[in-house]
Amino acid sequence: MFQTVILAGGEGTRLRPLTCDLPKPMAPLCGRPAMDYILDLLERHGAKEVFVTLGYRPQAITGYYTDRPRTGMDLRFVEEDHPLGTAGSVKNACPNIEDPLLVISGDALCDFDLTAALAFHRSRNADATLLVKRVEDPREYGLVLAGEDGRIGGFVEKPSFGQAVTDLANTGIYIVSPRALSMIPTGENTDFAKDLFPVMLRTGMALYAYEDLGYWCDIGDLDSYRLCQKELMAGLCACRPLGMELERGIYLKETMPAGAFTLLPPVYLGENVTIGPGAVIGPGTVVGDSCRIGAGARVEDSILHDGAFVGEGAHLSGAILCQGASAEAKAVLEEGAVLGAHATVGRGASLRAKVWPGRRVEAGETLSADRKKGHPGWASFGEQGLCGEIGVEITPEFCARFGAAVATAAKGEPVALCGGDFPGGEPLLDALASGLRSAGSDVADFGKGVLGFLSYGMQFCALSWGVYLGGGKGVSLRLVTSGGLPATRPMERSVEKALTGELARRSGDSFGRRETLAGLQGFYQGELKKLAPQGLGGLSARVQAQSPGAQRLLEDTLCQLGCGLSGGPILLLDSSGEHLTILEEEWGAIPAYRALALCCEEAFACGETVSLPFEAPRALDDLAKERDGHLLRYLCCPADDSDRKARQSARDCLWPRDGMMQALLLLARQKRTGEDFFQMVLGLPSFELVSRQVATKGSPARLMQRLGPVEGMVEGVTLSLKGGRVLAQPDRRGRGIRLYAEAVNAEAAAELCEDVARRIAALSEED
Structure with missing residues (x-):
């Protein structure tokens, strides 16, 4: 029996955006957190008492393992107030020991023989033993110079090939004696490799290297994160089986999804996965729980975390989709593309960069530079409000946040709520109501109905804030004001600001109430009959x-x-x-x-x-x-x-x-x-109306006054043209220009519309 410290406090900055909202040891590897595999390894070698040092997002680790206790293993979590370094963290967790202490990282994958390493340490009477591994490219590692007996004579930190006189890499797994631990100052930021080991070497203490021939992968960057999972599925690491192996290289957490699709090993599928007809998954692909993959999609050499979505005809190669991220239909994600949690790549877009959580790559956009900041693209109001697909952009979680954002903007005023009658609408309405109440607004719940009913109800009850959840091809969240009129821009901006910022927080006794007003349908019907x-x-x-x-x-x-x-x-x-x-x-x-x-x-x-x-x-x-x-x-x-x-x-x-x-x-x-x-x-004057949307390459606002003779300019530009008029309105999300052409007949209106569309395309090219 031996004591162990797992180092689990690092931020994992080189794994961004994967680690923007979860600590590195919780990064999933084939459906399980990386630290789970380390605990399996320790369990196999008899570890009973394990200290886990925490720093970055500690609740993610403590919450997970509190819900999943390990039989026969005592896990003790030690949270740091400030960064202490690798050695300082160990001293903080175990200030006094009597036996050798094993130190191991919580974010690596390995199957080393720890029992043999401990025996080696004791046989050499070592003050510290470093577990080392031969590597192909030594430039990315701290190297250890050791004699035939394992005695360490020096260190080389991430050398060039010209300085790489050894290929023994320091794996960050150490066995430390009580004497070595006593040298670590208490409460100070101290590192084993940079601070403690060089001092021990200079003073002649017994430092040894133990070379293990097993598997080891330092999950230091996104490439190694993908690689270690491919190698895990290929059986290169002796770890606990990944669910059921249906046939060589095809792993299932539960049962095979129904449908006519193709799996190319190695591939791992979590539970509750949906795959459309004609989709091809693999090789080298991991699909987490509750993922959805559309018909005809191609997903190779890629990692999908729980709840990720891949649309019809999308193509992913060497990509990572974090929890709840979405690649919409016909999107292309090339090698190195990473979508942070709940980020989205729009229909037909192309991505070869990293997108931070909650951000969006617009439909048809090509993005080759990382998108870290700015407003989440889709979460800004368009002509029909905030629009998206249920389970992709519009989720119960988002609806709850949207409701809280509206209540924050409304500063606790009551808010009307109504939704269309469509599948999946009721849970979204409940989430909206919960969000509104959590930020202090009373909810006037009109239940299911058309927008006209909400307009009538808001006028009847003298309400100035309202939300309408509409269905159809997609789902829309529409912000309305008195009489069901579209909200003003200041109202929208205040909601957008709250969505991406701080929401109002209320204590339980300050939550809003939810009052059901669906009975007003009878009054509304009476108004119709009048x-x-x-x-x-x-x-x-x-x-x-x-x-x-x-x-x-x-x-x-x-x-x-x-x-x-x-x-x-x-x-x-x-x-x-x-x-x-x-x-x-x-x-x-x-x-x-x-x-x-x-x-x-x-x-x-x-x-x-x-x-x-x-x-x-x-x-x-x-x-x-x-x-x-x-x-x-x-x-x-x-x-x-x-x-x-x-x-x-x-x-x-x-x-x-x-x-x-x-x-x-x-x-x-x-x-x-x-x-x-x-x-x-x-008896009406002769007129026909034709409308269409025209995409622009730059800002549509720059083009408006260059379109032609202007009859009026308020919410868009009205053009007086031979044979009719055209209203040109910039798309409210800056994606293009909407045209409304009027003429005496449909053919003439269509010609006007096409003429202005060509003019816009030419001006857009000039810009």
Whole structure:
């Protein structure tokens, strides 16, 4: 029996970004922390009492091993207040010993014969014994000069080949006598190799080298981190078996994932792994627990930590994805690429650098320099809020933090919460509510519903902060203010700042409350029914909504108003319920912007003021003039209060942002006039709208004033062109320019859009 000290306090700076949020000994090797393998080794050689010195992120180590105690081994954790060096750490952990003490690093992988080394130490009556290993390239190691009997005569620290007169590397594994330990000053930063051993050598003390022929790998950098796992799978290190070996070189922690994919040994698969059809995994690849790999992906010579995601058609070669990191569809990660925890490489992007935790490489971007600082790219608000995929960007953990960030920005004001009706939405809403409450905000929980319901509820309850969780192809977190209007830029900035900074902290008795207000759906339905005061008897319409809840609500409302559901036009609602498209089987589709125009025409006829977002069709201004109406425009992300009047009007006028309200307004008009929808459309001014997104190589802001004759410049640039108008708006996340072209017909609008897109591309190339 012998005492052991495991050195586990280093920061592992050469392993960044892997070690940004976990200590080096906890770096996973084929599904287990590196230190686990050291403890296995000590256990095989009879170690019973083990001290573990801690410095950097100590809770990660203590928490892991507190939950997983080792039978027959007494683990004692010793935390340092300040760095003490290798020797100082050992003296701090074991100030007094009576027998030789084994010192070993917690971040190496080896299978040395420690029993034989201890016997050698005792046989030589050594003051200290250094375990050494012959290496191919001696330039990266401290070298030991030793005679045939093992007596050490000198040291050479990381020499050039010209100075490398030996290939015996110091492995950092030592056996230290009580006499040597007594020479280490207490509480001072002292290193074995730099301080203690040279003094012992000069004073003639007995320093010996014990050469072990077993496996040893110092996990000093990211290349050695990948290499040691390949060698572990290849059986070069005599360690505990890695789960079940299905066939030579293919290791499974539990069972083989279902599907038609290819494994090329050596490869390790953790538990709950999902692999898409046609994917090729290996050789030299480690896949941690709960990883997802998309169809047709290629992952070779790479390491995936728990919860990592690889999208369809992505290609990884010599890459490392830390916990929760994501390489989206068709991304390419070349040798040396590393994604820190929860970092993301966007669709079609190319990476040959290191990305720090939480950062993002945008879709289509090529990154060859490390990305360490700055705002996490994706976690800034775009046109639809913060958008992402469930389980990739939008996770319960992120939702909880986002909720806390909103509450921090709101300074404890109550916050409205509502979400669309889609799979996986409920846990995300719960996480948002928990985050909001943890930072001191009461939560007005409207449950599941369309954005129009949240807008109504916020106006009803006089709330000025709200979050809408939308579904669809992806998931979006939308920050809204009074009446469900888009949040102002100062509101967004305060949330973004809190997301990447310090969140408000509250004690348990200061947490916010969660009040369920889903019952307001009845009041909201009552508001819908008021839009058709004469009822809808004799009419029929069919509903197709992306949200099951919206489908049920609108159908029930129509039934209560006497409208049939078995024939007539089809009312199409998008996932948020904002936009209404009408489909007449005989005539075709009435797009959302025309349905909005019909509602505006009706409002103008009644003398109402209509307030619309800035990008709404300019043809509606012409319509307002023709019908003696009044149209205001509010900004979607104002930096000031210049649109205050328009926003005040919009808070009380909900129907322009609510597709269900628009449907009832138009059905009520049909009931009153007897017109069908296409007869109504014929009375509108002729206009068509075409929109598209144009990518830019540089900042889109530099291009805006160079696009052509400017009619107006507020939230974007309005261009007056022959045959129509084009509104050019910079993408809110700086990725490009959004174009909205208007003309008398679709062909002319498409030509205008294409013309401006070509102009943008040319200007972008010039920049």
